[in-house]
Amino acid sequence: MTDQTAAVEAVDLRMRYGFRSGTVLDGCSFRLPAGSISALVGPNGAGKSTLLAIAAGLRRPTGGTVRLLGGVPGENRERVAFVAQNKPLYPQLTVAGTLRLGAELNPGRWDQDAAENIAYGGGAEPKAAVRKLSGGQRTRVALALAFGKRPELMLLDEPMADLDPLARHQLTGALMAQAAEHGTSIVMSSHVVAELESCCDHLLLLSSGRVQLGGTCDEIVEAHSRLTGTGEDFGSHEVVEEQGSGRGRTALVRPDGKPDTGVWDVEQPSLEEIFLAHLRNPAAPALVTGSVAPATSAREAAI
Numbered sequence: 001m002t003d004q005t006a007a008v009e010a011v012d013l014r015m016r017y018g019f020r021s022g023t024v025l026d027g028c029s030f031r032l033p034a035g036s037i038s039a040l041v042g043p044n045g046a047g048k049s050t051l052l053a054i055a056a057g058l059r060r061p062t063g064g065t066v067r068l069l070g071g072v073p074g075e076n077r078e079r080v081a082f083v084a085q086n087k088p089l090y091p092q093l094t095v096a097g098t099l100r101l102g103a104e105l106n107p108g109r110w111d112q113d114a115a116e117n118i119a120y121g122g123g124a125e126p127k128a129a130v131r132k133l134s135g136g137q138r139t140r141v142a143l144a145l146a147f148g149k150r151p152e153l154m155l156l157d158e159p160m161a162d163l164d165p166l167a168r169h170q171l172t173g174a175l176m177a178q179a180a181e182h183g184t185s186i187v188m189s190s191h192v193v194a195e196l197e198s199c200c201d202h203l204l205l206l207s208s209g210r211v212q213l214g215g216t217c218d219e220i221v222e223a224h225s226r227l228t229g230t231g232e233d234f235g236s237h238e239v240v241e242e243q244g245s246g247r248g249r250t251a252l253v254r255p256d257g258k259p260d261t262g263v264w265d266v267e268q269p270s271l272e273e274i275f276l277a278h279l280r281n282p283a284a285p286a287l288v289t290g291s292v293a294p295a296t297s298a299r300e301a302a303i
Ligand SMILES: Nc1ncnc2c1ncn2[C@@H]1O[C@H](COP(=O)(O)OP(=O)(O)OP(=O)(O)O)[C@@H](O)[C@H]1O
Pocket: 017, 021, 024, 042, 043, 044, 045, 046, 047, 048, 049, 050, 051
């Protein structure tokens, strides 16, 4: 794989589930670099699962293109692991039997130790039937299949949703180790923005069918400021969200140059504050930095 190869690249991706249903993805374009951890966030119904299912080759988009590791979805299944939101498993199998099946389906690349570390870390016994496991233990078994496969790309739909705080912490560590030691690309959806900042390289906020925010965590944070003061207006600073306050006015902005510190108190908002402000104001101007812009639009920008 070359440095230029994207883990996932989408250009003008569009999706409707049927003539009567609304548009779920409406021209999504982004490029998630290989070898990094990327998070997909957005409100309920934003299309995160739809996007991951398209990338995994389980759904055909209505329009646009998506490429994984340089190929089309579904083409390189042995290199890609997908864990769906409902974590489908065979309920009648035991945990050990599920891992045996994983080994049989992935000859030559299966890592039993990696799979067992994830599957048994939450107290599940090898002989326990999957149908008798707790939600979090089932999630661990589904993730164990993904880790055991030693894929080049993991697509994980809300992998932490059922896990307790300690298990979330352990899984975050395991994902970071997987990316650092094996160069695995990881794309996961999540609702817990505060937990993503410490482990993710790139973030995409999906809203109204498009990428509302995209870039590295640092780029997104550095592109925003919170201004508080008594100024008349925010001038050419791009306002994402504005509120009144006892001390005057306050706004989350994308500054156009350095704000006037004689008029405004300038603070750095957290990533979570920025995301919440964008979620409350979906009409705010989008920001997609060069680090996650698709190669075609990056080339256009350079011309
Ligand atoms: N099989 C389907 N048939 C018709 N509409 C669907 C189907 N699956 C999803 N949708 C619709 O597509 C939209 C996006 O759903 P999706 O599950 O992709 O969002 P999401 O961002 O993953 O949401 P959540 O955070 O709640 O998991 C929703 O309006 C949903 O109702």
